[in-house]
Amino acid sequence: MPTTMIAGRPIDVNSEGFLTSYDQWDEALGATLAGLIGIEMTQAHWAPIRFLRADYPARGETATLRRVSQVGGFAIKDLFALFPGKPAKKMSYIAGLPKPKGCV
Amino acid sequence: MQRLVILGGGTAGTVVANKLRAVLGRHELHITVVDRDDAHHYQPGYLFMPFGIYNTSDIVRSRHKFITDGVDLVLTEIDRVDPTYKTVHLADGRTLSYDVLVVATGVAPRPDATPGMQGSEWGNSIHEFYSLDGAQKLTEAMRRFRGGRLVVHITEMPIKCPVAPMEFTFLADDWLRKHRIRDRTDLTYVTPLDGAFTKPVASRELATALTDRQVGLETDFAVESIDNDAKELVGFDGRRIGFDLLVTVPLNMGPDYIARSGMGDELNLVPCDQHTMASLAHPDVFVLGDGGTLQTSKAGSVAHFSAEVFVANFLATFRGQPATHGFDGHANCFIESGNGKGMLLDFNYATEPFTGEFPLPVVGPFKLLKETRLNHLGKLAFRWVYWNLLLPGRPIPLPGAMSLAGKRVEDDVSAAATGMPTAVAPASPTPTRPAPVTKPARPRLETKPLVTTSAKPAAGAPARKAGAPVPAYESRTAVNSTADPAVILPDPIIPKF
Numbered sequence: 158m159p160t161t162m163i164a165g166r167p168i169d170v171n172s173e174g175f176l177t178s179y180d181q182w183d184e185a186l187g188a189t190l191a192g193l194i195g196i197e198m199t200q201a202h203w204a205p206i207r208f209l210r211a212d213y214p215a216r217g218e219t220a221t222l223r224r225v226s227q228v229g230g231f232a233i234k235d236l237f238a239l240f241p242g243k244p245a246k247k248m249s250y251i252a253g254l255p256k257p258k259g260c261v
Numbered sequence: 262m263q264r265l266v267i268l269g270g271g272t273a274g275t276v277v278a279n280k281l282r283a284v285l286g287r288h289e290l291h292i293t294v295v296d297r298d299d300a301h302h303y304q305p306g307y308l309f310m311p312f313g314i315y316n317t318s319d320i321v322r323s324r325h326k327f328i329t330d331g332v333d334l335v336l337t338e339i340d341r342v343d344p345t346y347k348t349v350h351l352a353d354g355r356t357l358s359y360d361v362l363v364v365a366t367g368v369a370p371r372p373d374a375t376p377g378m379q380g381s382e383w384g385n386s387i388h389e390f391y392s393l394d395g396a397q398k399l400t401e402a403m404r405r406f407r408g409g410r411l412v413v414h415i416t417e418m419p420i421k422c423p424v425a426p427m428e429f430t431f432l433a434d435d436w437l438r439k440h441r442i443r444d445r446t447d448l449t450y451v452t453p454l455d456g457a458f459t460k461p462v463a464s465r466e467l468a469t470a471l472t473d474r475q476v477g478l479e480t481d482f483a484v485e486s487i488d489n490d491a492k493e494l495v496g497f498d499g500r501r502i503g504f505d506l507l508v509t510v511p512l513n514m515g516p517d518y519i520a521r522s523g524m525g526d527e528l529n530l531v532p533c534d535q536h537t538m539a540s541l542a543h544p545d546v547f548v549l550g551d552g553g554t555l556q557t558s559k560a561g562s563v564a565h566f567s568a569e570v571f572v573a574n575f576l577a578t579f580r581g582q583p584a585t586h587g588f589d590g591h592a593n594c595f596i597e598s599g600n601g602k603g604m605l606l607d608f609n610y611a612t613e614p615f616t617g618e619f620p621l622p623v624v625g626p627f628k629l630l631k632e633t634r635l636n637h638l639g640k641l642a643f644r645w646v647y648w649n650l651l652l653p654g655r656p657i658p659l660p661g662a663m664s665l666a667g668k669r670v671e672d673d674v675s676a677a678a679t680g681m682p683t684a685v686a687p688a689s690p691t692p693t694r695p696a697p698v699t700k701p702a703r704p705r706l707e708t709k710p711l712v713t714t715s716a717k718p719a720a721g722a723p724a725r726k727a728g729a730p731v732p733a734y735e736s737r738t739a740v741n742s743t744a745d746p747a748v749i750l751p752d753p754i755i756p757k758f
């Protein structure tokens with residue numbers, strides 16, 4: 158799997174560009190990743206991203222939109238406004254986490 | 262004497278009860294199965310009902326007839342589990358104590374979870390086929406259908422038998438042609454996924470099969486509500502998809518007693534180990550079948566293969582030996598594709614479904630991901646196998662662990678290659694890209710022990726109580742990649758959304 162320079166740091170990613178290491182992420186990197194997909198981070202953007210980061214380690218998988226809304230308390234409609242089109246995928250990219258498993 | 266309580270007498274619960282009773286006598290182990298009623302449904306049969314291929318009598322059998330003598334079958338609703346006191350509370354007021362608990366209560370469709378699904382059009386132009394009642398009503402609706410916009414829709418993943426809506430689409434296409442109304446029908450497949458299926462090779466092959474049939478494909482659709490007046494699916498992104506007949510797969514959820522017991526996640530699924538199926542919160546609770554969080558298909562074949570692993574480990578522990586068996590995520594699903602043909606999917610945690618052949622002595626090989634008559638016959642034969650071999654716990658000529666024999670392995674698409682190495686990532690001992698194997702597989706009736714470490718929760722995976730609050734967010738200092746500077750790409754890879 159490739160390693161690329163992002164925000165001036167070497168970062169391990171998968172073939173699609175999603176981070177593969179939880180520990181290589183910080184908020185500065187998150188803001189850069191958001192910029193790469195045309196999103197400028199505001200406080201409203203950070204809240205669900207921080208929820209995803211906090212939720213991930215114990216579960217070992219990225220929260221689905223349902224979990225972000227039911228457990229995190231964010232309205233799905235708002236997430237679509239903040240991360241247009243594909244909020245689940247965009248949020249996990251910015252948070253440096255794998256895409257939520259669409260399941261098998 | 263040890264007491265084993267099995268919640269749910271469906272596919273997994275029945276298999277476990279029968280297999281254990283065959284080996285351990287009544288004086289050694291007390292087995293109780295709890296289910297709400299005495300009607301065992303062959304759920305894969307629901308798919309065929311709307312097309313008049315099966316009727317109710319092909320699908321429903323008495324539950325107790327399939328549970329062997331010497332097992333207590335208690336018919337009542339489960340109210341709650343108290344895992345601390347190892348007690349199950351039943352709706353009729355009785356309680357059952359256990360030493361080991363098996364949760365095998367599966368998942369069920371929840372049309373009430375989507376606003377407008379059960380509005381005025383429910384049962385008129387809005388239908389589902391994930392319950393017997395739904396499949397019966399849809400049978401009528403198909404008979405009345407004279408053409409127009411037929412939309413097949415998945416509300417949200419995961420659903421049990423994730424290929425069933427695709428099969429419904431293929432069968433509908435065939436049925437509409439035979440009734441000479443295909444040219445008057447717009448057939449559309451609407452999915453929350455970003456392709457026809459999750460796994461790349463299967464997604465590509467199935468997308469081709471849809472295109473060949475002139476079926477429209479609408480991806481990444483997250484339904485917000487259903488507008489009954491306009492007869493439209495309304496997406497969170499503002500998309501609207503009109504229908505004259507909507508065949509939806511409602512949200513699939515575990516039963517509410519899981520939530521009342523504080524054991525489940527937001528879909529009432531019980532978080533469990535990927536290889537031993539032990540609940541992450543309670544080591545004396547095992548989750549078999551659809552009701553857990555195994556990262557493989559929710560399917561009868563998975564219920565069966567994982568039940569075999571559980572039984573082998575249970576017997577070992579019972580005899581004071583180490584439990585060394587580990588489930589590899591093996592799923593084996595026939596896909597009915599219409600016109601008397603079918604396809605076959607065979608995969609596990611580490612290997613996605615590939616094309617190629619599935620070797621099986623005498624009747625095989627079956628072609629993987631290709632439409633053949635033999636795969637269709639395999640699918641139909643499965644009903645006989647289900648009632649006569651699988652439920653009674655008799656040996657089935659299918660290997661429990663997946664084999665690469667015959668598979669046409671493609672580069673860079675293995676499931677492991679796209680996943681992140683994590684604490685609970687499945688099948689960690691398996692290499693990222695498995696080498697093709699040329700030796701034909703020998704069917705084994707025993708499950709194959711995995712490398713012993715895989716049977717335990719992977720190191721560093723702290724067991725967290727389901728429903729426990731999410732830890733507070735902390736900002737941390739990031740580390741850099743340790744990759745050789747010579748291989749580092751100067752520019753980031755930006756995903757396509």
Ligand SMILES: Cc1cc2nc3c(=O)[nH]c(=O)nc-3n(C[C@H](O)[C@H](O)[C@H](O)COP(=O)(O)OP(=O)(O)OC[C@H]3O[C@@H](n4cnc5c(N)ncnc54)[C@H](O)[C@@H]3O)c2cc1C
Nearest residue numbers: 269271272273297304305339366367422550551560561562
């Ligand atoms: C339309 C359709 C097509 C399918 N096609 C296929 C296929 O082709 N191949 C395949 O492999 N699989 C297929 N499946 C999936 C397969 O049926 C399931 O994966 C399998 O039955 C799961 O077994 P289980 O034991 O986990 O749950 P189930 O067999 O669903 O059993 C759960 C049991 O728990 C009981 N229960 C639940 N809650 C309570 C409660 N509160 N109190 C008391 N009892 C309760 C229920 O009554 C039920 O008997 C299909 C499913 C559907 C719906």
